[in-house]
Amino acid sequence: xxxxxxxxxxxxxxxxxxxxxxxxxxxxxxxxxxxxxxxxxxxxxxxxxxxxxxxxxxxxxxxxxxxxxxxxxxxxxxxxxxxxxxxxxxxxxxxxxxxxxxxxxxxxxxxxxxxxxxxxxxxxxxxxxxxxxxxxxxxxxxxxxxxxxxxxxxxxxxxxxxxxxxxxxxxxxxxxxxxxxxxxxxxxxxxxxxxxxxxxxxxxxxxxxxxxxxxxxxxxxxxxxxxxxxxxxxxxxxxxxxxx
Ligand SMILES: Nc1ncnc2c1ncn2[C@@H]1O[C@H](COP(=O)(O)OP(=O)(O)OP(=O)(O)O)[C@@H](O)[C@H]1O
Ligand SMILES: [Mg+2]
Numbered sequence: 378x379x380x381x382x383x384x385x386x387x388x389x390x391x392x393x394x395x396x397x398x399x400x401x402x403x404x405x406x407x408x409x410x411x412x413x414x415x416x417x418x419x420x421x422x423x424x425x426x427x428x429x430x431x432x433x434x435x436x437x438x439x440x441x442x443x444x445x446x447x448x449x450x451x452x453x454x455x456x457x458x459x460x461x462x463x464x465x466x467x468x469x470x471x472x473x474x475x476x477x478x479x480x481x482x483x484x485x486x487x488x489x490x491x492x493x494x495x496x497x498x499x500x501x502x503x504x505x506x507x508x509x510x511x512x513x514x515x516x517x518x519x520x521x522x523x524x525x526x527x528x529x530x531x532x533x534x535x536x537x538x539x540x541x542x543x544x545x546x547x548x549x550x551x552x553x554x555x556x557x558x559x560x561x562x563x564x565x566x567x568x569x570x571x572x573x574x575x576x577x578x579x580x581x582x583x584x585x586x587x588x589x590x591x592x593x594x595x596x597x598x599x600x601x602x603x604x605x606x607x608x609x610x611x612x613x614x615x616x617x618x619x620x621x
Contacts, residue, residue, distance in 0.1 A: 378404065378407055378440075378441075378442060379403075379404065379405040379428060379439075379440070379441055379539070379570070380403075380404045380405075380438075380439070380440045381401050381402060381403055381404075381427075381428075381434075381437065381438070381439050381440075382402055382438045382440075383400055383402065383436065383437035383438065384398055384400070384401040384427070384434050384436070384437035384438070384439060385398055385399060385400065385401075385434060385435050385436030385437050386398040386420070386423050386424075386427060386434050386436075387436075397420040397423050397593055398420045398423060398424060398427075398434070398593050399592070399593035399594050400437070400593075400594055401437070401590075401593075401594065401595060402595065403588060403595065403598060405570065405572065406570075407538070407568075407570055408565070408568050408569070408570055409570055409571075409585060409586060410565045410570075410571045410573075410583075410584045410585045410586070411571070411572050411573070411584055411585070411586045411587070411588060412572075412573045412575055412580070412581035412582075412583070412584035412586070412587045412588070412601075413572065413573070413574045413587075413588050413589075413590065414574075414575060414576070414578070414581050414587060414588070414589045414590070415589055415591060415596075416576075416591075419590045419591060419592070420590055420593055421543070421574045421590060422543055422574065424590070425541050425543050425572070425574055427439060428539075428541060428572060429458060429462045429539075429541045430446060430454050430455070430458035430461075430462060431458065431464075433446070433447055433449075433454070434446075434447055441457065441461065444457065455487070459487045460488075460535070460537075461537055461538055462537050462538075462539050462540075462541060463484075463531075463532030463533055463535065463537035463539070463540045463541070464532055464541050464542075464543075465525070465529050465532050465540065465541070465542040465543070465545045466528065466542075466543050466544075466545075467543055467544035467547040467548055469516070469521075469525055469527070470528065471516040471524055471527055471528060471531075472516075473516050473517060474515065475515065476512065476513050476514065476515055477508060477511055477512050477513070477514055477516075477527045477530075478496060478499045478500060478503065478512045479499075480516070480527055480528075480531055481499035481502050481527060481530045481531045481534055482495050482496065482498075482499045482534070483531060484531060484532075484535050485498070485534060485535070488535060498534055499512075499530070499534060500512055502530040502533050502534045503527070503530045505530065505533065506526040506527075506529050506530045506533075506560055507526065507556075508523060508526055508527065508530065511523060511527075520553070521548055521549055521553060522550070522552075522553025522554075522556060522557070525545060525546075525549060525553070525557055526556070526560070529545075529557065533564075537569075538569060538570060539569070539570045539571075539572070540561070540564060540569055540570070540571045540572070541572050541573075542561070542571070542572070542573045542574065543574045544574055544575060544576070545557055545561075546558065546575070546577075546580055547575075547576070551614075552611070554580070555607045555610050555611050555614070556607075556611065558580070558583045558605075558607040559607040559608055559611060561583070562583065562606070562607055571584070579605070581601075582601055582603075582604065582605045583604060583605045583607060584601055584604070585600065585601055585604060586598070586599065586600055586601060587599055587601060
């Protein structure tokens with residue numbers, strides 16, 4: 378479970394201080410599917426970095442399960458991150474010279490005991506996102522949607538309980554975006570906690586709950602009444618193609 382109380386983040390560069398997150402309060406239960414929205418510069422990525430243990434708050438508290446994240450030293454923080462969290466970014470952040478399989482194996486370097494069957498694990502993870510036939514391709518030999526799926530496979534290889542995705546469909550066409558949302562839907566059904574940042578209402582409506590940030594605070598926190606179903610929309614698209 379994720380719980381933030383009075384969370385603050387102020388960046389300081391030289392004499393300039395920028396308060397970004399001012400008083401953020403929410404609780405996200407295990408297995409929830411949440412979208413975070415808000416205009417550019419409101420602190421969505423800043424919040425994601427904190428939730429993902431990449432960065433620490435400058436005020437308030439963040440509890441992840443029974444741990445007060447703010448009190449951890451950097452080593453313990455990165456340990457917690459590697460164990461619990463998988464990240465997916467808008468820019469896929471893949472190594473250009475490595476194959477899909479190699480890219481997906483990367484996070485395993487940071488786990489305590491490098492698994493003997495790392496390659497098999499990567500192949501399994503790639504298969505789970507529909508890329509069984511692209512394992513030896515390099516990023517520049519893959520489409521944008523396929524690259525994002527490699528990035529998702531990479532996030533999944535450590536079997537994290539929490540998936541954090543920052544604009545995962547921002548660089549994708551409509552259909553590839555829906556395919557990514559279909560993967561998130563399956564992960565949610567398997568009980569993973571999913572937190573997704575997006576500018577687009579249509580993307581946010583795939584989640585169960587939407588939190589809107591404004592001026593460093595929460596402006597809205599509501600349930601989605603009618604969750605969109607990516608599988609239905611994909612089959613509608615496929616139907617449309619058949620008719621042509
Ligand atoms: N390392 C940093 N040092 C100083 N200021 C920063 C730093 N990182 C982010 N900021 C500032 O914090 C604010 C929020 O940035 P953030 O990246 O969290 O916004 P965002 O909501 O993700 O925006 P976008 O939708 O454009 O991605 C911005 O005004 C930005 O300039
Ligand atoms: Mg951002």
